[in-house]
Amino acid sequence: MSGEFMSSIPTMRYGEGDRIGLLRQILVGLNHPDEHYPIIHIAGTNGKGSTAQMVTVLLSAHQLKVGLFTSPHLVTPRESVQVAGEMISVKAFKSVASQVNRILKAYGWTTPDILSEFEWTFLIALEYFKQMDCDYVVLECGVGGALDATNAITQSETAIFTKIGLDHLNLLGDTLEEIVATKAGIMRSHQLVVIAPEQKPGVTSQLKSAASLLPETECLKADLTNLQTVDRHTYRYVRDNNQEVTITLGLPGEFQRENLATVLTWYEMWLDKNHLAWKNDSVQKALASVHLPGRFEKVNNHPFILMDAAHNLDAITSLIESLQAAFPHQTLRIICGFLKDKDVAHMVEKLRVLPAKWWVTQPDFPGRTLTAEELATIFNRYNISPQGIYSNPKEALEVVMHQEETTPIIILGSFHLIKCLRGEFDV
Template identity: 35%
Template sequence: MGAAETYRQITSKMGGAWRVRPDEHGNRVGMLQEILRWMGNPERQLKVIHIVGTNGKGSTGVMLASILETAGYQVGHFSTPAILNDREVITTNGEMISEEAFVKSYQHVLEEIKAHGGDEDTLTKFEWWTLIALDHFARTEMDFVILEAGVGGLRDATNVVDNPLVVAFTKISYDHIGLLGNDLLEIAADKAGAIKAGATIVNYPGQDIEVYRLLKEKAIAVGAKWNTHPKPAITIVKSSPRGLELNADQFEGLKLSLTGAYQANNLSTVLQIVTALKERGYTIEDVAVAEALAHVKIKGRMEFDEKRNILFDGAHNPDGIISLVAAIRSWHLPFKPVVVLGLLQGKQYHDMLEELLPHVDTVIAVTPDSDRAMSADELAAKIVMMSNVDVEIADDPSAAITLARRVRESSEALIVVTGSFYTLRAIETEEM
């Protein structure tokens, strides 16, 4: 049996959803740590930068990975969800894990689970991929590992790492209400569970003040080191769908090939992490930072296809849509964009639509590639009830872009594909 066939068989058993287990299953991090102990604690060999938050984890992780790779380090990166191929979740120096390497690490994890009375169903998909990533990164002897939390912090599978070098918090906002908590501070308290003794704690510059205080108090309580360096002074010189030009402390005219003004705050978080690593003795030259940022790309996050005038952005909650709308408004486009939109059930759709609809010309409703998808028909009905925006329904993902091109006011009008990473997966898989 070839590795490719084995890989397909393994992943088909895991299912497609990256969901964590619901609350009634309790905190499973201790169980995962026990499995890692059986495996010889591969995570203890790694210098981990744990990125936790609601929005901006992917942007922060990719920018940091690009900088560290350009500086000459070997970098492992774990980030969910995938867009086109699940193996995108685990990368080393930008290359996704091979099917052979995946199978090898999977079998190593499964061997230990079976030796202690478990089986393939012991772990969820997200838990499987987390342990496989840690095993793979240890095997490939990465200099750094960037580990992005999935949901929350305390009970998230990535919280198995008990000795992170840095814990960086991106913007914490309302998401997974009920699962993580019923208000912002309860959600932040769950995410603060990732703070560990000895780690340097880096905080997003636009954090809610009460969240900031909670994180700092937790850091002091557990013996972590709160980053006391001044946050970089960042000003945006120019913004367009192609990216940003910024001034950031010693970086004058810095080019960032990611778009959206909110990326300035994510960049601040990244530069703080770089400072924390330098303080620990690692060499990261300014020229490596500038070179990396000028060429960094993120699949599905404010990703601009200039040739087709299409922007792909997996804005999956109200904060994400607010940032997307702010970017669109700052560009002073000649025409309102046509939006290809797909949402998941229970994702605060009303707030997202209320923010988005005044700034678009037409919405093409699609059904995301997820078992939690809101159907295109249901989404279209909700939009009709809320606004006078023109709504079309794409019968299948392959028709969405074609329909968007046909209904837009001008070929110069931007097409935006958004609402969920699963929407992007549905569209881009069909377009390949």
């Protein structure tokens, strides 16, 4: 089966009928690959990718073979499927896709577009992880929880909830309470549940209440008080035995403190359950190695260019704090573009606190893109006059890069904008 079939199928089919039932039927045909390894399932609005990467490197530090499924990808769907830090090969991707396709045909589905791109990649990942004899699998939810494709799994050892906020309202619910209820759907009985700190009011209590209804499910909230920021990459962590540890994290950004606290809460419990000792050198080496494309990522030195895919109000708020800490007293040059189903007006209202010159553009996502002209209108509403309005993101980048100014360039607003521009750099 050719790998090009991905280009002809929908990106997402979330909410179109019983997707979970469909995926579980296919997993039965594949002989339940999800039952061959313990799973750590991660849901939330922001921080899922960072959290998944940290969990993966800590498990790998114990010489475990770890499968990692994340989204979205920036260049190829193969990025979403990794084992031991290596992306699935083209040959393996096509081979497993053919195997899934045979199951579809056996059930009478003759065209691959019965599944979305996300669902295809998820199924390929689970089967590939089985074939690779993974010791552990880390699954990052897509946009949801209960109805997310990743919730087709029948078991998971741990559910981790990163920060939950208002996003994907058209899919997950109209209120924060409805969104939390949807996210909580990944919980299982006989499971450890870990909740990130600094949640919005009511989120933690709602998640704990959901966990209390499940047999033998332990629920913990991460604590920030034992993890203090030293600088952009360094933290001072005090363990329960009062051992003080300095941790260097490969991911910069003020917002990573909450993600790291969440991961350390899980890790301490995991060590205890498996009767393993904290090994400072291996923890340090693992966390220092974490890298996540498109998240507060430096992609160029001269001029300095940083990309961040922040695309909702909470993520923008965290990004602003990180930019203010990283570039005090500097006027930034910012290229931004958003999808139209986001709360763009409130994000622009937040962003205006930054000392910046603005260039507006649009992500390449037909049907969901907010045009550059529409974005400029929103900026004008907040008394910001963009320096330039470009429908082509690459044109905007070229214009800004060739200015004589040397101030930092920031690209933000959407994974789809990052996807379009990241390939312009040698990263």
